[in-house]
Amino acid sequence: MRTTLAFLSCLLATPAAAQTLAPLVDVRLRHEHARQAGLADPTSDAVTARVRAGVQATQGRWSALAEAQGNLAIVADYYEGLHGAAVRPLIADPQSIGLYRAQLQYRAPGLTVTAGRQRIALDDERFVGTAAIRNNGQTFDAVRAELSPAAGVKADVTYAWNVRTVWGIDGTGVRQGAIGGDNVLANLSVASPLGTLTGFAYLIDQDVAAVQGYRLSSQTYGVRLAGSRRIGRAAVAWQASHARQSDWHRNPNDYRAAYWLADMAVDLAGPRVGGGYEVLGADDGRTLTSFQTPLAAVFKFNGWAEKFTPKPADGLRDLYASAGWAWKQVGAWKAVSVQAIWHRFESDRLVRHYGDEIDLLASARLGRTTASVRFADYAADNLATDTRKLWLQLDWTL
Template sequence: MKGKVLSLGAAALLAGGAFLLSGSTNVSNAQDLLGVTFIDNVKPYLEFRPRYEYVDVDKSSNKEANALTIRTKIGVKIGKVLDVPGLSAVLEAIDVSAVIDDYAPQRSGYEKVADPPNTRITQAYLAYSYGNYTFVAGRKYVAIDDHRFIGTVNWRQMPQSLGVIAVAGKPIQGLDFLLAGVYERKFVVDSGNLDWKLDKMPIVLDVNYQVVPNMLRLKGFAYLLTDIHNTYGVKASGKIGLGNGVTVSYLGEYAKQTDPYEKDNYNTKPDIDTDYYRVKVGASAMGFFANVMYTYFGDADGKDKGFSVPLATNHKWDGWSDVMLLGAANGFYYGMKEWCISAGYKNPSIGKLMIAYLKFDSDKDPGTGKSIGSEIDLLYAKKLTKRLSFLAKAAYYNADNGYVYASGNPDSGFTNVTAGTKDVTKYWLQLDYKY
């Protein structure tokens, strides 16, 4: 509803949270009788994030989108559960409300903004730490490295969280790993939610080894996503100081994608055989920074889909206009080659300024030409106080021939859909208060 700032669900949570934090005579008596404290070392946290978003798609039949949405997050970190050493918990909920809702899906005939009003338990998990190992069960945010394969999509007002049964540890100096089974995905919009049976869960394995501290980090990974695909890859990254405050960074990554190891929600496995690689070089000095990155998404090569990263924070990597989003999440049928050149300046008193230029091309010619389009992204971010920050950013996508991605599922079949053939302009103004 237009003008709604806080839903009844979030209001109830706020009231309930205040009740729990203030204590209760009945709860206290129960604890006295049991001789154990149910929870202790409770630390509440809060976030209030209003944001204005404007979307204009050239030659579209829809009106420009104007969205003023508010994220209200409330959570508690519980340092001790049932007096068990090492046993902790996190409980968090987010409410997304719309003050100005001139956008789809709220109103038909407008451009889309992926921040519909919603209220959800975003995190609810138990964690048990023993020595160098931590065991986790429940719904939580999962961000691996730079979000290129698995991320939180925290840019959207309702972030992505996963239901996991996981263990993470550091068995020896320099070596760390994550092994997780995923039983659910809560996407930024409910239509993207997924569930899997416990005996058919997607499996996430991530192993990292610091060969030389800061200078060389090696990584091996396997992301076996039920119903979607298996991804196996390696990565090397690091930073080298050249003196006088100059630092050079590098990254090289390769991955192979095949049919999924298991199916659950479908009767048929998709047919996939493709690959991916990414190379990045950057430099920084005296607050200035610059990066050059090349990313290659393999094509379908006559099979069902090209290389895809459906659990990634694709907004971070493939242009802030999100024009490439459907291709990255579903696979570019003819592949995609992306150049990104970015530069900026960061200083605590001034803030962060950045500009990026991105060029997108299909790997193989779909018959209309390989050039997909290009984009310019701009950003200014500043921490105003200890708890309050400001952000302004814009994205200008200049279309050429667009790209083709595979829509559908393995049971009903995949259909090739063309996207990215229209110019897109987006900009945002955001405040973020955290307590």
């Protein structure tokens, strides 16, 4: 990070004609309400303000950026995971302030190399993502190389020695603010008539004893196909994926688990429908021997009530369907959309019904501001307890 900041200072000192400067500003105001049965105090309410601010300087093929981040709890009537007892619902937005990103980047035709603290989102973020829903986000201290040697071919390889988590500067215990380790994230994708075919290898080293006793260290190898096609007025998109996971580095568990996904969505220039089936397999029912995704953008998958982090010992099967509608503009509002998603959750091992969930979302943009209302209702059967969550959110980006 020091090298990035020093290079940014050099760029700022060069003549204005030789460089481009761009401010970075991202502001979020949110009220999150959670109600969870079975707790001594079943409700939590958090009103938070998150601000990111920085600058990016570009000169020729080189660029550097530095961005700070702060999260303030205006109303702190909630359990944020780090202080106090877990007697009320968790809202994972602890107060924090610090360096969010500091990266140096080189871009040339067919090659991009990025070094420093950076966001990394691979494919649909199922295995590696930014945790954008959380105010503190997730970044990586890493070196990443993206190489496109020919049309339709791309290699994407990252070595990350540190993961900066959503728990911020006060992260502790199992919820560390930073998790060191030798992480290798590699993708090789090739365009085909059926879509982009990607082979991937994710070697995740959670090398901090407090984080589940190293039991989240894993090696995952798999393949993914994602494509889309227009058929008349309909835009059809599909994806399918399979992976195998096993223990890695100092993980004391000896396990094997499989992953499967089939998903399809249809956009009829207004109405939208979709559905899919995802399986995160289990081994023999021991804790943390099921398929785990500790670096994923977890909120995007398996329901917004977030009842499956980490994944249950007996694995998870998620059958889901969605329906919605989108408008380019309604009055002064643009990108207006509504969506409903239904989930049925079961265990992979022994096939027990965990519960069902309904998720609802409405969003629209006015100028630089995006407003959204989100709701999740998890009805428990054989895992966890009934949980409801509500989000009212405003995002403003420069």
